[in-house]
Amino acid sequence: MTRKLFGTDGVRGTANTFPMTAEMALMIGAAAGRYFRREQGGVHRVVIGKDTRLSGYMFENALTAGLTSTGMNVLLLGPVPTPAVGLLTPSMRADLGIMISASHNPADDNGIKFFGPDGFKLSDEAEAEIEALVEAGVAPAQAGNIGRAKRIDDGRFRYQERLKGTLPHGMRLDGMKVVVDCANGAAYKTAPEVLWELGADVIPLGTSPNGLNINDNCGSTKPQAAAEAVVAHGADVGICLDGDADRILLIDETGTIADGDQIMALMAARWAEEDRLVDGTLVATVMSNLGLERFLTGRGLRLERTKVGDRYVVEAMRAKGWNLGGEQSGHIVMTDYATTGDGLMAGMQFLAEMVRTGQPASRLARRFEPVPQLLQNVRFAAGQTPLEAARVQGAIAEAEATLSGKGRLLIRKSGTEPLIRVMAECEDEALLSRVVEGIVAEVKAAV
Known part of the structure; x- marks a missing residue:
């Protein structure tokens, strides 16, 4: 099924x-409830968290209606980071x-992410089965078997304790001044x-959500x-x-921004020194910079690349x-x-390294010199279907020939937004710019 x-x-x-x-959220909730209630008997639970988008109220209620209609008991966490749902699903035996x-998307967007009973995101196969149930329709439970809904008030605090427990025992952040931008999103508290509980002097930004300002000129997409x-x-x-709050960018004391590649390089090298990095392998996507791969290779480590999407990274892991x-x-x-990406946890690991090393x-935050990389998006x-246009395919083929032996090219359709992403890497920045802009021009003409 497509x-x-x-x-x-x-x-x-x-x-x-x-x-x-x-309406669709209600149907998805019913389908997910039926999928996870295939085994009859016993108590069946689902944990639901959300970020701070205005539409979150609507989807929370719709999903609850669909899930309870199939006999699932719903535990509502309210606004919590995505990794909190990954943690609390198995913890609460759901x-x-x-x-x-909708993660980093604008406030008008929203999304529904699923985690299995082990706290990991669902496989493509499980999602396809749920989608088939949506299409086929789901018979509701008998009246006496309808599920219940309950608000869980301390879910956020359970998650916060787990976060603190990832630092070395007794480590404090006393004397450290930290700016934290919460994007007016799920981690605003x-x-x-x-x-603060760990002793840092905290300067908070993006902690006044109003339902419409999530990711608005703040957070990891706008770190200025x-x-x-x-x-x-x-x-x-x-x-x-x-x-x-499942992703992070770091800013050093000079105001310079470090992306996920630099953070992964630091952690991989440190974990390898401590003999903690399994098989000496770091898993990243095809988007990660060639400089990261060279950094790892130079230390006898390896980079395993996957398709774009943290779920594919986790599946490989x-x-x-x-x-x-x-x-x-x-x-x-x-x-x-953790079972999924966790921006705050990664940031705390970085702070721990600052404390440990002084x-x-x-x-x-500058572990390697990145190879010049240029990414442009076309909506x-x-x-x-702009990538199917003959002129676009011709421009891509020409660019690949031009970059052969000099760099790499990656053209893909975003899986989360209506965007064509055009990315290339090359030591020759003039050539890099020319190649990317040439493809972008053809994609724009096609749309």
Whole structure:
């Protein structure tokens, strides 16, 4: 069956537009409930968290209606980071976890992410089965078997304790000044509280959500305000999270931004020194910079690349037992501690390294010199297929020939937004710019 609902990270789109409508959320909830209640008998639970989008109320209620209609008991966490759902699903012995969030997307968008009873995101096969149930329709439970819904007030605090427990026993952040930008999103209470409890002097940004300002000129997609705050306050480091707090960008004391590749390089090298990095392998996607691969190779380590999407990183990690992976965009996955990307946890590991080494953020956050990389996005309308246009395919073929032996090219359709992403790497920056702009021009002409 051709997938119409699920992308690379659950179901996502503009609120009140297919597939992100209340009616569809109800149907998805019913289908997910039926899928996870295949085994009859016993108590069946689902944990639901959300970020701070206005539409989250609508989807929370719609999903609850669909799930309870099939006999699932619903535990509502309210606004919590995505990794909290991954943690609390197995902790609360739930059959299913759901996060209502569109991550780094604008406030008008929303999404539905699923976690299995083990706290890991569902496989493509499981999502396809749920989608088939949506299409076929689901018979509701008998009246006496309808599920119940209950608000869980301390879910966030359980998650916060888990976060603190990932640092070495007794480690404190006393004397460290930290800017933390929560993107007016799911971590707007969690991140400042955890850092303060550990002793840091916290300068919070993006902690006043109103339902419409999530990711609005703040957070990991727009880190400029946080970078300015780091310099203005003389902070030691800045942590920028996205709307659901599963990704991070770091800012050193000079205001320079470090992406996920630099954070992964630091952690991989450190874990390898401690003989903690399983098989000497870091897992990342095809988007990660060639400089990261060279950095690892120079230390006798290896980079395993996957398709774009943190779920594919995690799938590769689980298949081989590897314990560290992530994406250039800032998803950092540490399966020793968590089941999915956790921006705040990764930031805390960086702070721990600052405490352990006594080195400034500027030294730790620049592990390698990145190969010049250029990424441009082209938005397209529903129903358009610009990558199938003959002129676009011709431009891509010409670019690949031009870069042969000099760099690499990656053209893909985003799995979370209606965008064509054009990325290339090359030591010759003039050539890099010419190649990317040539393809972008043809894609724009096609749309």
